[in-house]
Amino acid sequence: MKQIGVYNWTLPAWAGRLPDGRTYNTCPSAGICRQVCYARHGTYLWPAVRAKHHSNLQFVLDDPDGWQQAMLAELAAPKFVGRWIRVHDSGDFFSDDYTTRWLRIMRDRPEVNFYCYTKEIDRFRRLVEPDPPENLLWVYSYGGTQDHVIDPQTDRVADVFPDEEAIAAAGWSSQEASDLLAVLGPRLVGVPANRIPHFLRRLDGRRFSEWQAEVDAERHTRRGAAAVRAITSAPSARRRDRTDRRQAA
Incomplete structure (x- = not known):
């Protein structure tokens, strides 16, 4: 990344436990992405990293x-003058306070450029979009629990695809040549999936947005079925059912 003038600030990815025993979740809106997260694989797991x-x-x-x-x-x-800082090679804007502090840092260092991918759509809608720092660019990324509030017609969005061919077929633009294309290139950003064999098997030829939509639909169906069971098993419902049967008799 430094070869293209980009530096990173990073946190541990998703959920875990600190050495002192505290638990954390730095990606509170992570969805299916956590099942194929590059930052939970390979060198990211080295003890020093x-x-x-x-x-x-x-x-x-x-x-x-x-x-x-x-x-x-x-x-x-x-x-750092004129350079780019990618906020979160792993991790995300996990709280309002943390996000607000980053916004202060950005405003106090106008000579430095900042960019990020984020799945914290609601937080950005509230805290960033109304008055963004001039030196911050961002892209909303699919694969999280807030996918449903992304507007691909107006938002800058990134989706992970199985490969470059799938990106081209969808009419999206790849950022493979330079990660800065995610915020400086066309608005619909295609990211080719990491070539990690077991991750590719889980992806199963889908885009992150497609996979997340499948999971969301399955969850919605389960919740609907659970709600029906709760209603029909409630004591008042059972009493009404017995009354209806007696009246019918």
Whole structure:
């Protein structure tokens, strides 16, 4: 990433446990993406890498003011002028306070460019979209529990596809040549799936948006069936049913 002038800030991906025993979830709106998350595979699992990600999160949680000042101090270095920071190579904007602090950092460092992928659509609608920093660009990504509030007609959106051929066939634009194309290229962003064999088997030729839609539909069906069972098994419902049968007799 540094070859194209991009630096990363990262957290541990999705849910886990810190060394002190605290649990966390840095991707509260993760959906099917967590089943094929590249940041829960390979080098991300190396002890040194994992320890660094945990350290970043602990700093944010334990001393948010200190973390914010440390970020401002680091980003004041000349090497960041005109460069790009990808916020969250893994992890996401997990709380309102954390998101608001990032917005302050961005406004206080206007000479640095920032971008991100996020599945925290509702949080961005409330906190970012009304008055975004001029040096922030973002793309909403499919595969989360808030997919249903993404508007592909107006939002900049990213979807993971099985391969480059599937991206082209859908008429979307790949960001494979440079990750910055996710925010600087055409609005419909195609991301080719990582070539991790067991991840590809789970993806099964689908886009993230398609897979998430299937899961959401199945969940909706189960909830509907559970609601019907709860109603029909309620004591009042059983009494009404017995009364109806007696009257019919």
